[in-house]
Amino acid sequence: MASIGLCTIDKFESKWDTLYLMSIAVSIQTGVVLLEKYIFDRSDFFGAFLSITFGIFITGLLSLGIRLVRVSLVKDLPKIKKALPIFIIIELINWAALYTGQSAVKMGVPSLVSAIEASIPAFAFGISLVLAMLTHKVDAETKRKLPIKWAMVGLMMIGVWLIGAGIEA
Numbered sequence: 001m002a003s004i005g006l007c008t009i010d011k012f013e014s015k016w017d018t019l020y021l022m023s024i025a026v027s028i029q030t031g032v033v034l035l036e037k038y039i040f041d042r043s044d045f046f047g048a049f050l051s052i053t054f055g056i057f058i059t060g061l062l063s064l065g066i067r068l069v070r071v072s073l074v075k076d077l078p079k080i081k082k083a084l085p086i087f088i089i090i091e092l093i094n095w096a097a098l099y100t101g102q103s104a105v106k107m108g109v110p111s112l113v114s115a116i117e118a119s120i121p122a123f124a125f126g127i128s129l130v131l132a133m134l135t136h137k138v139d140a141e142t143k144r145k146l147p148i149k150w151a152m153v154g155l156m157m158i159g160v161w162l163i164g165a166g167i168e169a
Contacts, residue, residue, distance in 0.1 A: 033105060040106040049102055053095070122153040 039048050063069050073080075080087070129146075132138050 122156045
């Protein structure tokens with residue numbers, strides 16, 4: 001609910017499509033976490049992790065089969081080359097996050113892992129807010145809505161805590 005709240009604070013009329021797509025994404029994420037748990041319970045963790053990582057890599061490469069994607073890639077190649085070091089660093093951090101997330105699924109309860117991953121918008125909001133403040137790009141309207149947005153972030157954290165408390169009980 002808090003993720004939906006963060007999305008609907010600004011210009012709600014254009015967010016219905018986003019709400020629909022978020023609902024689909026959450027459903028897919030839940031299915032993927034449950035599938036990962038099933039796989040990890042029946043196989044060696046590292047082999048399963050490498051297989052899942054390989055599957056993600058192949059899925060990314062499949063997008064190159066779409067002509068429009070290839071054209072965009074070639075057109076933006078000079079920009080991509082400039083950003084390549086930061087892209088590699090981001091992907092290595094992402095790979096480490098994937099490893100820790102899948103380790104948590106293997107060791108723990110998938111619903112708690114899913115809840116923690118669902119709170120990622122809160123972290124993205126925090127990081128983007130810090131960047132906006134550092135570059136002095138926070139307007140009056142954004143400042144006015146900050147308390148509501150922080151309340152939504154707090155609601156996310158309470159939800160994660162409640163799920164964790166319910167699992168321990």
